[in-house]
Structures are given as structure tokens and as C-alpha cells.
Amino acid sequence: xxxxxxxxxxxxxxxxxxxxxxxxxxxxxVPTLCFHPxxxxxxxxxxxxxxxxxxxxxxxxxSCALSxxxxxxxxxxxxxxxxxxxMIAELLMARVPDAPRIRDLAARLGARTGRLRPKNxxxxxxxxxxxxxxxxxxxxxxxxxxRGITRRVTTPFDGPAPACLACGACSYxxxxxxxxxxxxxxxxxxxxxxxxxxxYMRMRMVPYAVCPNAFECRRCEVDxxxxxxxxxxxxxxxxxxxxxxxxxxxxxxxxxxRYYHAGHxxxxxxxxxxxxxxxxxxxxxxxxxxxxxxPRSRGAAVRVGDIxxxxxxxxxxxxxxxxxxxxxxxxxxEDVLSDPTLLDKDPYDRGWICSVRPxxxxxxxxxxxxxxxxxxxxxxxxxxxxxxxxxxxxxxLHQTLAGRAGDVLTDGGLPRVGLPAVLTDAEWxxxxxxxxxx
Numbered sequence: 001x002x003x004x005x006x007x008x009x010x011x012x013x014x015x016x017x018x019x020x021x022x023x024x025x026x027x028x029x030v031p032t033l034c035f036h037p038x039x040x041x042x043x044x045x046x047x048x049x050x051x052x053x054x055x056x057x058x059x060x061x062x063s064c065a066l067s068x069x070x071x072x073x074x075x076x077x078x079x080x081x082x083x084x085x086x087m088i089a090e091l092l093m094a095r096v097p098d099a100p101r102i103r104d105l106a107a108r109l110g111a112r113t114g115r116l117r118p119k120n121x122x123x124x125x126x127x128x129x130x131x132x133x134x135x136x137x138x139x140x141x142x143x144x145x146x147r148g149i150t151r152r153v154t155t156p157f158d159g160p161a162p163a164c165l166a167c168g169a170c171s172y173x174x175x176x177x178x179x180x181x182x183x184x185x186x187x188x189x190x191x192x193x194x195x196x197x198x199x200y201m202r203m204r205m206v207p208y209a210v211c212p213n214a215f216e217c218r219r220c221e222v223d224x225x226x227x228x229x230x231x232x233x234x235x236x237x238x239x240x241x242x243x244x245x246x247x248x249x250x251x252x253x254x255x256x257x258r259y260y261h262a263g264h265x266x267x268x269x270x271x272x273x274x275x276x277x278x279x280x281x282x283x284x285x286x287x288x289x290x291x292x293x294x295p296r297s298r299g300a301a302v303r304v305g306d307i308x309x310x311x312x313x314x315x316x317x318x319x320x321x322x323x324x325x326x327x328x329x330x331x332x333x334e335d336v337l338s339d340p341t342l343l344d345k346d347p348y349d350r351g352w353i354c355s356v357r358p359x360x361x362x363x364x365x366x367x368x369x370x371x372x373x374x375x376x377x378x379x380x381x382x383x384x385x386x387x388x389x390x391x392x393x394x395x396x397l398h399q400t401l402a403g404r405a406g407d408v409l410t411d412g413g414l415p416r417v418g419l420p421a422v423l424t425d426a427e428w429x430x431x432x433x434x435x436x437x438x
Contacts, residue, residue, distance in 0.1 A: 001013065001014055001015070002014070002015055002017070002068050002069065002070050003070065004019070004022050004068050004069070004070070004071070004072040004073070004074060005072065005073040005074060006019075006022055006023050006026050006028050006074045006076065007028055007074070007075060007076055007077065009026045009028070010026075011023070011025050011026045012025075013025055013068055015068075016067060017067070017068050018041065018063060018064055018065065018066060018067060018068065019050060019052065019061070019063035019064075019066045019067075019068055019072070019074055020032070020035065020048055020063040020064045020066075021068075022068050022074070023050070023063060023074065023076055028076055030048050030050065030063055030076055031047045031048065031085065031105060031108070031109065032045070032047055032048045032064060033045040033047050033092070033101070033102075033105065033124070033126055033175055034047075034064075034124075034126035034127060034128060034175075035048060035064045036128055036131070036132070036173055038132075038136060038236050039128060039131035039132055039135055039136065039173070040131060040135060041062075041064040041065040042065070042126070042127040042128075042131065043062040043064060043065035044124075044125060044126050044127050045088065045092070045124065045126055046062055046084075046088055047085055047088055047089070047105065047109075048062055048063045048064045049061065049062055049063070049081060049084055049085060049088075050063045050074050050075060050076045050081055051074070051075040051076075051078045051080055051081050052066065052072055052073070052074050053072070053073040053074075053075075054069060054071060054072045054073070055071070060080060060081070060084060063076075082109075085109050086109050086110055086111045086112070087111075089102075089105055089106040089109045089111035090106065090111040090112055090113065090115065090116060091116065092105070092106070092124060093106045093111060093113055093116075093118075094116035094117065094118050094119060095118075095119050095121050095124060096119075096121055096122060096123075096124055096176050096178075097118045097120065098120070099122070099124075099175065099176035099177065101175045101176065102124070102175070102176065122176055122177065122178035123152070123153060123176065123178040123179075124175070124176055124178075125144075125151060125152075125153070126174075126175060127144070128170075128173040128174060128175070129142060129153060129170035129171075129173060129174055129179045129181075130142055130143055130144060130153060131173075132169045132170055132172075132173050132235065133169070133170055134241070135241055136169060136235050136236060136239055136240075136241055137165060137167060137169060137203070137235055137240050137241055138240050138241030139163045139164060139165050139240075140163060141155060141161040141163040141164035141165070141181065142154065142155055142161065142164075142170065142179075142181060143156075153178075153179070155181075160184075160185075160188055161181065161185065164181055164182075164184075164185040165185075165199060165202040165203060165240075166181075166182050166185040166186050166189070166199050166202065166215070167182070167199045167202065167203055167233075167234075167235055168182040168199070168217070168233070169233050169235035169236075170182070172233040172235075173233075186215045189215070190214070190215065196210055196211045196214075196215065197209070197210060197211070198210065198211045198222075199217070200222065200226065200234065203234065203235060203238045203240050204238060204240050205226075205234060205237075205238045246280075246348065247386075249386050249387055249390045250387070250390045250391055250394055250414075251414045252279075252280045252281045252284070252390050252414070253280040253348070254279070254280065254386055254390065255348045258348070259324075260279060260389075261324030262437065263321055263322050263324065263435070263436050263437040264278060264279045264281055264282035264285075264321070264435055264436060265277070265278060265279070265282075265308070265321055265322075265323075265324045266278070266279045266348065267324055267325065268352075270355075272357065273330055273331075273355045273356065273357055273358075274325060274327065274355065274356045274357075274358050275352050275354075275355045276308070276324070276352065276353055276354055276355065276356060277343075277347055277348065277351055277352040277353050278321065278343060278347055278351075278353070279347065279348075280347060280348075281390065281393055281435075282321070282347075282435070282436070283343060283344060283347045284414055284415045284419075285397075285415050285419060285431065285435060286311055286313050286319060286343075286419075286420065287313060287314055287415070287418050287419050287420055287421070288313065288314040288341075288344065288418070289311050289312070289313060289340040289341070289343045289344065290312045290313065290314060290340060291311070291312035291340055292309060292310075292311055292312075292336060292337055292340050292343070292353065293309065293310045293311075293312070294308070294309045294310075294329075294332060294337075294353070294354060295307055295308075295309075295310065296308070296329055297329065297332075298329055298330065298331065298332060299328065299329065299330075300328070300329050301326075301327075301328055301329075302323045302326060302327060302328070302329060302356060303323065303326045304322075304323055304324065304325055304326050305322050305323065305437070306322060306323045307320045307321075307322060307323075308321055308322055308323040308353075308354070309321055309353055309354070311340075311343075313420045313421075314418060314420060314421050315418070315420045315421030315422075317420040317421075317423075317425070317428050319420075319428075319432045319436060320432070320436065321436050321437075322436065322437045323356070325356065325358050325359075325360075326358065326359045326360070327356040327357045327358040327359045328356065328357045328359075329354055329355070329356055330355050330356065330357045331354065331355040332353070332354045332355075333351075333352050333353055333354065335350065336350070336351055336352070336353055393435070394414065396434060396435075397414075397415070397431075397434075397435075400430055400431055400434045401423075401427065401430075401431070
């Protein structure tokens with residue numbers, strides 16, 4: 001716990017809390033516009049600016065993005081702070097003069113109006129819509145583009161956003177009513193005549209639901225019940241983005257919503273293609289990778305069980321990994337070929353190795369592990385297929401290296417760093433046969 005002074009009041013808050021948290025903990029009101037407690041602070045509007053005295057220095061800081069430090073003395077209503085907030089509110093009024101929330105803030109802060117020529121825009125670039133879409137929903141359907149006066153919120157390449165869930169969370173957090181992604185997405189879905197999935201299904205709050213109401217959510221009793229039950233937008237309750245975060249299973253990071261092959265290759269379905277890489281268990285087994293080689297180039301056909309790539313490992317050992325499905329290689333990650341350390345640093349994202357256009361994705365993935373329908377098992381306290389699989393692999397590793405377990409495995413049964421370098425060629429061949437299907 002850390003104690004700081006807020007307008008002469010002592011505030012004791014946990015380490016890592018912000019100055020804004022500390023101020024609110026002692027009942028000091030600090031105005032905000034771009035802040036939301038469920039979204040990482042962005043510090044765009046600066047309305048929460050306070051004057052901070054610490055270690056002999058006094059400066060103005062955005063309280064929402066400043067972590068507390070012992071000995072801080074914070075003034076939230078000094079002359080400098082009040083003048084600065086009024087100026088910011090006046091600028092916001094000139095940019096978005098018709099937004100009720102901006103007008104209320106300006107009146108509350110005593111900002112002058114009419115001095116600046118109005119721009120009659122809608123967006124104040126607060127970043128809340130971008131934050132909720134990426135951090136809470138995990139959809140990444142919108143983002144900032146451009147710099148300086150050209151900066152704006154937009155969709156990929158300014159076109160339709162297939163990743164949009166039509167959940168309306170961006171509109172919910174927008175302080176000026178500038179964002180209309182929900183309406184645009186629903187209009188596109190209607191025009192395309194595609195499957196009309198309920199937005200609560202898209203957010204994974206219900207297992208399956210098709211909208212019978214032509215997406216007139218304001219007339220939907222389910223939608224109203226959700227709002228009445230939670231008192232906030234359901235996205236903040238469901239938080240679909242959490243489902244994409246790796247979960248720790250027996251010391252291994254397993255990323256939900258991926259398919260996993262018995263040969264420790266993960267598969268992610270993206271726009272009809274299957275992106276492939278090595279999972280965290282394989283990453284631990286192989287240790288430092290010196291080089292990655294693909295025996296097949298783009299456009300080459302591959303079948304289940306074919307050698308897909310070869311890894312050169314520390315200790316001059318090699319290992320080959322097999323294809324988990326059949327298809328045609330459509331792309332190769334040049335970054336990982338030039339920098340194989342990405343397999344260790346970020347095996348599930350930047351460390352992907354290649355993409356395949358599957359010949360029969362649905363039928364072949366039925367034999368793989370942890371399909372999307374199994375995702376809820378990550379969240380329940382009952383026998384877990386993911387837990388059972390990783391636990392079984394740990395046991396198998398103990399059995400494969402029974403005579404060397406004390407030397408090469410950690411207490412949890414996972415490989416020590418540099419495992420290939422300390423095993424004999426025969427022992428390493430036994431490991432690759434057991435875990436990589438070679």
C-alpha cells in the first residue's frame with residue numbers, strides 16, 4: 001500500500017493504483033472524458049490533469065495514467081489546474097459544440113464559449129471505442145489511423161469490418177455519439193443476407209441464437225433483460241477478449257480458440273486459411289531455435305503427416321514437425337525465417353510459421369483438440385480436456401526420459417532450458433518420436 005496526499009487528505013491505495021484512483025478513494029472529484037474503469041488509460045483528453053509535487057519537482061500530469069508513488073503531493077484544484085481544464089474544455093467545445101456531455105463539462109468547469117471558431121466535428125479522439133473493441137471485445141474492428149490533424153478512428157483500409165460483432169459497445173462508451181459501427185455492420189449483414197447471429201452469441205454469452213427481430217435490438221426483450229441484469233453494457237461482463245489470452249495449464253501457455261494437433265502444432269482459422277505454429281509445450285521441448293526451414297514453398301501441396309518444417313536447435317540437433325491437415329501452402333512468415341527467436345518470444349502470434357489453404361478444414365479439424373465448441377471448458381472447475389491433455393504430455397515426458405528426469409526436467413515436469421543440448425542423439429530421437437510424430 002502507498003500513501004499520498006490529495007488536496008491535503010491522506011489517501012492509502014494499493015501499489016500500481018493511479019492518482020485518479022487515489023483521488024476518488026478520498027472523495028475528491030476529478031473530471032474525466034476519455035477514462036473508463038474497464039479500459040486501459042489513454043490520457044487523451046487531459047481533463048483529469050492535476051498538479052503533482054514529488055522529489056522537488058512540480059508538474060501537471062494526467063491523473064488517469066499516472067501511478068502513485070510514496071511521498072506524492074497532489075493538488076486537484078490549484079490555479080494552474082483550473083485554468084488548464086477550462087482551456088481544454090473550451091477547445092473541446094469548439095471541436096464538438098453539439099455534444100451534450102461536452103457542453104455539460106464546459107459549463108461545470110466554467111469554460112468560456114464563442115471565442116474559438118467551431119469545427120462542428122463529432123469525434124474528440126478519446127480512444128474509448130478503440131479500447132473497448134480491442135481490450136474488452138478482442139475484435140480489433142476499429143483503430144486509429146493517421147497522425148496529427150489527420151488522425152482518425154477507422155476500420156481496416158476504411159472498408160467494411162468483418163471482425164465487428166455489432167455489439168454496440170463502442171457506441172456505449174463514446175462520449176459524443178460519433179461512432180456508428182453497430183448500425184453499419186447490421187446494415188451490411190442485412191444486405192448480404194448472411195446468417196443473422198444474435199450479438200450475444202457473437203459475444204459468446206449464449207451458445208447459439210439467430211435474431212428473429214431483424215436486428216431491432218431496442219425492441220428485443222433479451223436485450224432489455226441484459227441491460228437490466230448487469231446495469232452496464234454486457235460486453236464488460238462477458239469480456240470476450242479474455243478468451244484470447246493464454247491460460248496457464250501445468251506451466252504451459254495454451255491459447256484458447258486455437259486447434260491443437262497431437263504433434264504440438266497449433267492451428268488458427270483466419271479467413272478460410274489455417275495459420276500454423278508450434279505450441280508452448282513444443283517451444284519448451286526444443287529450446288533455442290537457430291534456424292527454421294520449410295521443405296515446401298508457397299503453392300506446394302501438403303498432406304496430413306507430411307514433414308511441414310524442420311527446426312535446427314542448439315546443440316546441432318534437428319527436429320521435424322508434421323502437417324496437422326491437408327491443403328496448399330499459401331504464405332510463409334518471413335519474419336520468423338529471418339529471426340527464429342520469435343518462436344520463443346511469441347510462439348502464438350508473431351512466431352507463426354506458415355499458412356495453409358485447407359482442402360477439408362471442418363472434417364479434418366474434427367479430429368484435433370479443443371475446437372471452438374470446447375472453449376467454455378477453460379472456464380469451469382470440472383475435468384478439463386485441456387488440463388488432461390497437458391497433464392498426460394507431462395507424464396509421457398517423464399516416462400520417455402525416465403532415467404534422466406531428475407537431470408533434464410523441472411519439478412513441474414517441464415523441460416529445462418537447453419534440453420536438446422544435454423540429451424544424447426538416441427534420447428532426442430525418442431522425444432521427437434513421442435511428441436512430434438517423427
